[in-house]
Amino acid sequence: MWKKDEAEETPEAPPRQKEPKRSESPPRQATIGRSITIKGEVTGNEDLLIEGTVDGSVDLREHAVTVGKEGEVKASIRARVVTVEGSVVGDLNAEERVVLRSSARVEGDITSPRVVLDDGARFRGGVDMGGDPIRDDNPGDGAAQGTEAAARKASVTQTRNVGTQTKDKNGGGKGETGGSVRTGASATASADPRS
Amino acid sequence: MAWRQRSAPGVAALLDNVAEDRSHAVLDLGTAAPSSLEIYSRYGRRVRFAEVLEAARSPEGWPAVLRALPPQPEDPYDLVFAWDILDRLYPQERPRLVEHLTRITEPGARLHAVVESSERATTAPLHFALADVDRVHYRTAGPDRPARDPLLPAEVERLLAPFEVMRAFTLKGGLREYVAVRRKD
Numbered sequence: 464m465w466k467k468d469e470a471e472e473t474p475e476a477p478p479r480q481k482e483p484k485r486s487e488s489p490p491r492q493a494t495i496g497r498s499i500t501i502k503g504e505v506t507g508n509e510d511l512l513i514e515g516t517v518d519g520s521v522d523l524r525e526h527a528v529t530v531g532k533e534g535e536v537k538a539s540i541r542a543r544v545v546t547v548e549g550s551v552v553g554d555l556n557a558e559e560r561v562v563l564r565s566s567a568r569v570e571g572d573i574t575s576p577r578v579v580l581d582d583g584a585r586f587r588g589g590v591d592m593g594g595d596p597i598r599d600d601n602p603g604d605g606a607a608q609g610t611e612a613a614a615r616k617a618s619v620t621q622t623r624n625v626g627t628q629t630k631d632k633n634g635g636g637k638g639e640t641g642g643s644v645r646t647g648a649s650a651t652a653s654a655d656p657r658s
Numbered sequence: 659m660a661w662r663q664r665s666a667p668g669v670a671a672l673l674d675n676v677a678e679d680r681s682h683a684v685l686d687l688g689t690a691a692p693s694s695l696e697i698y699s700r701y702g703r704r705v706r707f708a709e710v711l712e713a714a715r716s717p718e719g720w721p722a723v724l725r726a727l728p729p730q731p732e733d734p735y736d737l738v739f740a741w742d743i744l745d746r747l748y749p750q751e752r753p754r755l756v757e758h759l760t761r762i763t764e765p766g767a768r769l770h771a772v773v774e775s776s777e778r779a780t781t782a783p784l785h786f787a788l789a790d791v792d793r794v795h796y797r798t799a800g801p802d803r804p805a806r807d808p809l810l811p812a813e814v815e816r817l818l819a820p821f822e823v824m825r826a827f828t829l830k831g832g833l834r835e836y837v838a839v840r841r842k843d
Contacts, residue, residue: 580695586707590705592704
């Protein structure tokens with residue numbers, strides 16, 4: 464087994480992580496409308512929907528930032544959750560997760576423990592899902608580290624295609640398209656392939 | 659365009675004995691796909707999609723490719739996927755790409771390449787995505803275009819000289835998979 468760090472064992476993944484419960488009251492959300500252009504640093508203490516243009520940086524670490532379909536952002540975004548439906552040129556840093564919807568166009572690096580990529584989303588850049596490699600080379604401290612890493616791994620969800628078979632255009636094997644089954648895992652795939 | 663799926667023995671060979679411990683850095687020269695990201699994340703917490711094929715199709719050509727390629731990282735890439743890219747570049751650009759890959763990897767890094775090896779006059783570029791550790795999704799990524807000089811097996815081995823081709827698989831339809839390991843400097 465080729466293991467880069469010469470780890471001896473891979474611990475079994477614990478049960479899937481549950482989504483933490485959020486407050487029942489709807490969060491406050493500010494909106495940058497379509498006709499608004501902001502150049503500079505955006506900070507604040509509430510969620511933000513960007514439908515306009517932002518050129519600079521967005522820092523709402525405790526909150527959610529959504530770049531709507533009409534939104535155009537040339538800025539780094541730091542938030543708890545970042546959801547992109549529009550266009551972003553810049554780095555995305557989310558404490559909880561980054562979601563790129565099918566209409567998203569993103570060029571930049573993503574740093575987040577969870578990354579959700581919908582089919583059709585265009586993304587060029589790097590993804591760093593953080594954490595340490597899963598290892599168990601120290602039965603004492605290492606076990607805890609491995610368990611934590613495995614828990615992160617298990618928190619990833621995946622959608623797997625099952626169903627209709629199609630004939631390979633090039634005369635190859637059969638292919639499958641359609642339906643989906645959700646299983647546990649850090650990168651989240653949704654829709655065909657697709658996952 | 660609809661995705662299709664086919665077996666990919668080369669991917670299976672590449673990932674054989676690679677620990678799913680997230681210790682590896684993964685570079686996909688193609689387009690980001692959800693299923694690819696999910697599978698890559700089992701092997702590495704650091705994944706990069708370069709969209710080189712898109713860059714190669716731009717009127718700017720090689721300079722755009724160079725911009726799309728990642729710079730030399732602090733941690734070199736361990737797994738590199740180059741699907742339907744080498745054959746889409748002009749012959750003079752191919753060794754430059756391999757040279758760049760050599761710079762951003764270290765000995766022992768594994769490379770998986772899919773190359774159109776038929777001598778058809780026109781071929782449609784293909785987008786690939788991992789469906790599983792031994793299967794790929796694929797679909798055409800645009801209209802048929804005049805083929806570059808075909809890359810025959812011996813030429814691929816010469817081109818990939820910094821890497822040792824360990825396995826090769828001929829697929830129906832004129833595609834060929836190569837599994838290569840970066841040689842020592």
